[in-house]
Amino acid sequence: MITAIEAPPAPRRRLRVPLAGIIGAAIVGIWVLMAIIGPYIAPHDVGALVDDDVFGQASWALPLGSDYLGRDVLSRILVGARYSIGVAAAATFLAILMGGTLGMLAAVSRGSIDMALSRFFDALISIPSKMSALVVIAALGSSIPVLIGTVAVICTPGAFRIWRALAVNVAALDFVKVARARGEGTGYLIREEILPNIAGPVLTDFGLRFVFAVLLLSSLSFLGLGVQPPNADWGSLVRENINGLADGALAVVMPAIAIATLTIGVNLLIDNLPGRWSSSGEH
Amino acid sequence: MAPLVKVENLRVTARDERGRENVIVKDVSFEVHPGEVVALIGESGSGKTTIALSLMGYARSGARIAYGKVTFDGREVLSMSERELSSLRGRDIAYVPQSAAASFNPARPLLTQVIESSQIHRVMPVATAQAKAVSLFRELVLPSPDKVGERYPHQVSGGQLQRLLAAMALVTDPKLIIFDEPTTALDVTTQIEVLRVFKKAIKERGTTAVYVTHDLAVVAQMADRIIVLRDGAIREVDSTGRILTAPKNDYTKSLIAAAKPQVRSASAEALQGTSAPPVLEVRGVIAGYGAVDRAGIPAVPVLRDIGLSIKHGTTLGVIGESGCGKSTLARVIAGLLPAAQGEVLLNGAPLPRSATARTRDQLRRIQIVFQMADTALNPARTIARILGRPLEFYHGLSGDKQRRRVAELLEMVRMPASMADRLPGELSGGQKQRVNLARALAAKPSVILCDEVTSALDTVVGAAILDLLAELQRELGVAYLFISHDLSTVKAICDEVMILYAGQMMEHGSRSALQSRPLHPYSDLLISSVPELRMGWLEAMSETLLKEPSAGAARLGRGEACSFFERCSARIPGRCDVEPTPLRRLSKGADIRCQRTEEELIKLSTQ
Amino acid sequence: MNPPLVHLLASRIAAAILTLGFVSVAVFVGTEILPGDVAQTLLGQSATPEAVAGLRAALHLDQPAYIRYFRWLGRLLTGDPGRSLVNNLPVAELISSRLPNSLILASVTALVCVPVALVLGVTSAIWRGRIYDRVANFLTMSVVAVPEFLIATLLVIIFAVHLRWFPALSYAAGIVSLDQFFRLFALPVLTLSCVMIAQMMRMTRAAVIDTLRSSYVEMAVLKGARPMRVVLTHALPNAIGPIANAVALSLSYLLGGAIVVEIIFNYPGLARLLVDAVSTRDMPLVQACAMIYCTAYLFLAMLADVASVLSNPRLRY
Amino acid sequence: ETAYAQAPRRGGKVKVATTNNSTADTLDPPKGINQTDYSRITTFYNGLTTINEAFAVQLDLAEEITPSERATVWNIKLRRDVRFHDGSPLTSADVVYSLSRHKDPAVGSGVRVLAAQMQEIVATGPHEVRILLDAPNADLPVIFGEWHFMIVKDGATDFRVANGTGPYKCKEFRPGVRSIAVRNSEYFKPGKPYLDEIELFGIPDEPARVNALLSGDVQLISGISPSSAQRISSAPKVSLFETRAGAYHDLDLRLDLTPGSNLDFVLAVKHMLNREQIRRAVYRNYAVIGNDQPIDPTNPFYDASLPQRPFDLDKARFHLQRSGFAGQTFPIVVSPAAFNSEDIAQLLQQAGRQINLNFEIRRVPADGYWSNEWRKHPIFFTSTTPKPTADLAFTLNYKSDAAYNVSAWRNERFDSLLLEARSETDISKRREMYGAMQRLVRDNCGVCIPVFASYLDGHASHLKGLRSIPTYGLMGCNFAESIWLDQ
């Protein structure tokens, strides 16, 4: 006669992460580890021609085969992890920091600040991205920090829009009015009143923007921004080996899988964070 | 007769702040028979809402029905599938939740939400449901019943929302209605209408009801049987008559004893000190919602030429019908809703109309306790942080000091300090209300605008809170604007009372003036509508009240003429509804807004 | 129509004009900052200083920047976007031959993607945590993680080269039958969908799930609403703001970001025109494309904001 | 092969996909800058001459070209049976107009340098033109075979539609989209052209281009990368078509900047180039080993006796030590604009590691490479197209004062040999001089030429008539009048 009706949700202070979240965290963890130690455990030099054949199949010596020049795909992926993960994560954080903060600021301030910020980002998004990238290269030269900055700037307007849209709804609620009536500054409103209440969707936005950043990297490095040969981020690995696609070369498949696993890992983790941050399961 | 509801050994647990499983309902068993009204009364936080919800097989997030059996109409609720539960909820069992503001979807018009259950369960076509809803609105004396359904939740007052919720439950003619504090925010006259509607539904359709409340007077009118709860366990179950007249349990006794409020009021000196300017003064305020036109009148005018003043260390009670503009007045004073005209003065100095333009100290000095306790708390922040923030913000308290003060504040509002780590969603309705009050206290203000601060509290805790307020007033000289619908409370703690009707001040005088005649006809109606702790009062009352032409709800913004005209027993057609109503000073010391002279009023009241 | 909305629209239109002005200045400054100019790109590898100087003079590029800008602006205000510096064709003509293509591709994709994404997002919110949700998220995230050019190329290899179901190139003048239309657009639309669906779907899911925490959702459950109804009529309306914005962002990508698809399927759309124009430093053409893109974006953003305001009565009144 | 055996068939439509496509696409011959433009130009126009498979000059619109005064004055007689697409006959005015235009900077001609030598271009009769050069040049007829020098109608300025004398008429032309050419039934070459229609457009993305051929969407493509060649040659119903030509992608060291100013360093780099490896890994053997001089084996003046420079790290180390740059780091600028530069640079980088020399690869955008980066750094890459004559190959890129002397090489002996050779008529003497020049370049110039790359085109197997003309892929971009479809 006893029945437990509602599934008990994760308690707040004891962080219990669902299995999916653990899997996600594990994937992300492994990749982050690779990003750190990748270059040291890579069996070959990233630039070394180790195979006479091109697009060679997997073998003991080259577990993931060789690329379009006959280089070791495994080593290239291991070394590339640093760029794809490091740069993309840094850029995404930066973009979220700028876009998110300003988005919430716009939502809290409304009025002319909102209008000015919104239109500014609308304008930013309307400037052809190829042009902005080229201008950046021309004006600032090419380096990893510049690459991070550029990816961040390109990702910012989107983050701004989404965050603002989320924050606007919260900013109209009573408890925010209470805080305003207390005389709280914008910073507090953003940090304490708005942010915790949009955490779920905002994290999802982070996950998506991270993917975009990873993919954006390859087109920017193709333009010559940031990652320089013989190093390459994963997107660029896919790009440079695209001719092997018809034969199913591992050189093109494996970097793509690397990106996909990273993406899925990040998003699994985000979807299965404990407590209020959770965006799955019951409430 | 087989019971409609049978609860056996119900145990509900919730995880507490340390993640431990905590029993919040302790092996409760009771029965409800068809056509019966059973009241659940008890301390705030005693598990009333939790029990009510578990009758529908539901537990709030964080809580879990751990054990027990609930039978409804011969079916076992707790072992039902989700699908079966869905068809039960809303159709066979309707629920009127405690927190009205949070229970409405902010994005949808009210009417669609009111008739939603009927549509989900396909009990009637839309048109029929709408017509039925509108007629319920009318019975529940909602303003413009045909139109109010088009509004959105944030556009109506707290009491109006509560009535809309009641209408929502009544539309589908369920077998069992669970009322969770359905009249907490209603003034007495409205409450009478609402209770009458409930009675009618129960009588005409044989509906069974579980009535959760803390208001013993209401219980006396509504319930056949009373279950007294405390700390999640049943203390006493008996018929209403016996509980009210001969309670056995000590706790029940204390509840009933506390139902007759003692007078707590400011010391005489505080009233004497006339030289200093009043702490708070409001002059000629016109306010409302929507765009302001060129004449300075908002699209939806609510307050019409309101003035008041509160002296240091005194309490002004504001009473009036639901929707008359009490909360609006508080919002205007707090600067949340800038007045269209008029000014607000703090210690004699005019305040900017909008809160954003006020200084931090000005803001600190006026604190508002929101009526809708639920939505005024940030759901993502723990109580400790919610209370800690004003301490830090206004007084720079941090770390251990802050924590100690938070514990103190919780203690003051009769809540265990361990609740500090909870999120608002894990509190009961009354607890949230007290957190709101505690937050206002934390600022150490000179004026607190208390918007229905005790409406969700049982008599014992309510009395304790009133004691607290009085004590603070004595010690710190805090002044209160005490908005309430509960006349007895107002009479008990207020030095002066202002009676509002449709945004107009009808009578303003000292507490004692309210107790002596003559009164403004509306005040008269209000006072005679206060429910008494005696069974059968409602029936008797309805008879007399029904004779009054009271069907119409207040009309807003009719220029200078009297807005109480339609319902006034002393009205003079052709004069009251056309001419501007004068303000009169009565010999007892009160001001009233009426065409009738003092003599006429005396004569009328003695008839 | 209610006052805040009218106000919103009016101020938006005014702001849009300012924004366009800002964009045009930014684009102009951009083309100025970029090393190289039309003369150099036209001459390519054969650009010797004298040749460049000669061509530059012929194209009036030797005039000061602000004069060129205001001359362009002046002409634009009279409704003439000028001529391409590269091939001397009227910009209006170049654009009008490309814009419809972009619009067709964008609208076909939008018609496919938006409903699919919203349905996926909403259903996975309804069945959150279940297998369906996990699979849907897994799939959308995996396809969005694959670089667009890889998806496009893969689709071509499978469906055009091996199966021969669809053509590898998507441009054809004079489409005669629905079948042909379908065949031509199948692969580009599929590619774009892979990129776009994830963002809309994930934001829909997240925004909906977020609103599911509210007490009014609890109340809906207590009214007997089934999960589907709870999500559709209670959670969704409150999540429209962020969803509309995610959709607007994704759709804006269709006009300006379909470059990979346009290149791989050889589809003559606006994105490629813009990229070409940037590479050749063809200022009037870059400006025109940027203006169109900006206008479209502002329009979408405005729609999203209107949807956002309409869905939230607190903002509306 | 079989193409010769069969008689060409008339009729049919062909879609051709080339490598470039942008709004800069042009029908104005002087403005052409890439294969797409050249292919269009040859479809709609003719030149005075063309160059054939054997690298020899053939008359086209000209009936006779005769030099006088030691090749300083040239008299040209035009064919009389040629009409433009608008029906007007070809006259000397058209030729004078077409040739003179190159000298106008506003036209933006790609061969203004070559045109500059024509001091005077005058009509001496309705079908006669006389050209006065500023110096003798025996190769002038070859120059006329250049795509840029094709003949347009006198006074033509509007190039939205081509009005030429070519085998096809222009039915539609949209820059950046496509052109449609329809048979010119009044073409002056009897029996030609064979096809009814040619649709030409560029697909810049190489895999997409290859896929378009494989899926049957197009019948002829150019610019196949060596890594896709295998896919095409193994696929049914399509064929790979290789054109050996003197195109090379050279690594250039500026001799007037550090470190190229040190000849030992240059020699070290030249020895570090693993040409075999480059040919195999980068070009999949669709290339001929180069010897750091620009004359390729298809050229009649190629000096086979010149010893091939080997990949020799010991020598490289030796020169590097002598140069004193060992252990230092130098940037190499690469760009997608200069084909294969990235890959070659990476192989060089690897070789450098082994002898303690670091190269840091700096990739710059293709966009604006030629105007902003090219030749502005000490070490960079160039893509050089084949030149129709040894003289041009040297004159344009190696002469001390040449506009495109990318390594800033100055060598008086080379310059004087070049001038001598130009006016020399004795073939064997000329060969000797060109041999000496090849050696000079090989040993002293800053241009490193690892291989000569073949042009790879692909076509549907039933498309016939392609022959290899060593000036460019797609029959030197002159396929239009020769190809036909076999059913």
Ligand SMILES: Nc1ncnc2c1ncn2[C@@H]1O[C@H](COP(=O)(O)OP(=O)(O)OP(=O)(O)O)[C@@H](O)[C@H]1O
């Ligand atoms: N999700 C939760 N997690 C932990 N404790 C909870 C949770 N929900 C309710 N509680 C606790 O359970 C007790 C009973 O709550 P309930 O809402 O049933 O009280 P109530 O009798 O309705 O009180 P009130 O009259 O104030 O509304 C309270 O002490 C409350 O703090």
Ligand SMILES: Nc1ncnc2c1ncn2[C@@H]1O[C@H](COP(=O)(O)OP(=O)(O)OP(=O)(O)O)[C@@H](O)[C@H]1O
């Ligand atoms: N945002 C709004 N827009 C339009 N009308 C509103 C709005 N908010 C409140 N109202 C209306 O203004 C009137 C006064 O509301 P107010 O909240 O001040 O009432 P109240 O006296 O506090 O009533 P209660 O006792 O029921 O809380 C009500 O009729 C209400 O419907």
Ligand SMILES: [Mg+2]
């Ligand atoms: Mg309760």
Ligand SMILES: [Mg+2]
């Ligand atoms: Mg109120």
